[in-house]
Amino acid sequence: MGNATPVPKLAVWKFASCDGCQLSLLDCEDELLQLADKIDIAYFMEASSRQLEGPYDLSLVEGSITTAEDEERIREVRAQSHTLITIGACATAGGIQALRNFSDVKDFTSIVYAHPEYIATLKTSTPISAHVPVDFELQGCPINKRQLLEVISAFLHRRPPQVPPHSVCIECKLKGNVCVMVAHGTPCMGPVTHAGCGALCPSYNRGCYACYGPKENPNTASLSHWWKEEMEVQPVTIVENLRNFNAAAPAFAEESRRHDKE
């Protein structure tokens, strides 16, 4: 990129979320300076109160849609963004707050808040892609900062990002991990879960609990059938594993509903 070319403008947006994925960007530390060289951080409230007007070349969107205002706001963000990339389980699948999708949200607000009548919220928590077109979804709770840098580098240099959508199992096998499910009898979500974490939990002899959401082509029905029939895993454990941060991802939601009644 020559000096004459203006640097691309980056905006980072927050919807219903914990801020953890935005923090992954700040967590880049050394690379952050390099990034600031290559990209104009025009809107990033978590990092700076400086706010530049749109349009933006790249928008990173964190969080899910849980209010009527946010349904509107995401459309404005989309309209101002040349490329829109969603980051994290909230933005890509509705997040932990999508647990409301499986019950009546009023049951929760009436218990949690002294004055539930002040709470104006939607019945469901939905991913950004349910509202506007999304150019790329980076999964994870939180996202992996290396993958975030990879996605931004790919955007800057107009190439496809190396974020393979295959299983966590492949990451385990590349590391030489012994399969915790086969060798230890530990229920593990790895075979249906999107890679990206580097098989963090199985590397410490724990089952994967699917922070990264469904992989491409996930077969949650077969995995939970094996857990139930061959590993004597209780339905409640199956539901708990499917209903974490990616509870509303269709492959997880459908399967958890099948076991919900048991």
Add this chain to the structure above:
Amino acid sequence: MQTFILQAEYLDRLIQAIRADGYQVLGPTLAERAIVYDEIRSADDLPRGWTDEQEKGYYRVKRREDDAYFGYAAGPHSWKKFLQLPRRPVWRAQKSIHPMQITAVVEEAPAMAFLGVRSCELHAIATQDRVFVDGRYQNDSYAERRGKLFIVAVNCTSAAATCFCTSMNTGPKVTLPNDLEMTEVIDGENHYFLLCSGSGKGERILRQLPLKRAGKRHREAERDSIQQAVKQMLEGPRSFDSSDLKELLYRNYESPAWDQVADRCLSCANCTMACPTCFCSTVEDTTDLSGEHAQRWERWDSCFTADFSYITGGPVRPDTRSRYRQWMTHKLATWYDQFGTSGCVGCGRCIAWCPVGIDITEEVQRIREAEKP
């Protein structure tokens, strides 16, 4: 070829002799409740007195009643991880130097000695040799590592329930070239190895060991021990006739059995990663933020992923049915046309390490049955 006896208490001398010859000895060791392949510094690192119990989607280590060093079957690792590295840099590029400079990453291949290579695994290495060394396109990293390799083969004297080398004609008796061949015998109080060399390098190691000449009774004990593994497999659940597999699969592209297995298959790729012959890899090209530096990496890939068959517009094999069919048909049928042998050596790893217990021998049977009128 002269056969010798090495008493079990001198096994460490063998390991030290190989190490003294400049090799890094790699072999079986107990880790994370499995028998894996890793560096062996002394005989104490070996899984002495341990074995494994295997079934579909199931693997457990357990204590043996004796002190056998090699009394286990194929585990989670295969030797391919040392020859075809799971991930390696291929080249690095720098743009600031004009013209752009691309530098190949050339590794000084280590001299490795594999200790405890089973007959099925020798066949697997020979299968990968045909892909990476003997073929039209060489993989230099593999060829360099393979070229320096020292192999200590061990005859199998017991089989796991998942083993079916007798059906694939790849074992349990070692038949392919190696540097040293061993058979472990435990006969009451007497614990020894039968040992013979298969190369000059092997011969040189043998000369340094306290050996006795093997007698008739030792040879009989060896034969009986190997025969025991044969018997276990022939009487086991996974013994089948593999002679018509190519024709069977070529006739059955549209078998309803593919739909059934697709319902169960997770397309997680564990079978292909555990398989000692599956050789597919992909290349990953990346740049850094500055765009000044680029890298190409080679990494194990699998025909069970969407990216594997991705071409402009989408993957050629978007569903699990097509991916499983591709894998099994390649492994058991088209491999013959491509490389002149089966791609399956009957080690059973894909059966044990499938998280939902899909058994390739059962799937063959299912296809056969679906064919019956």
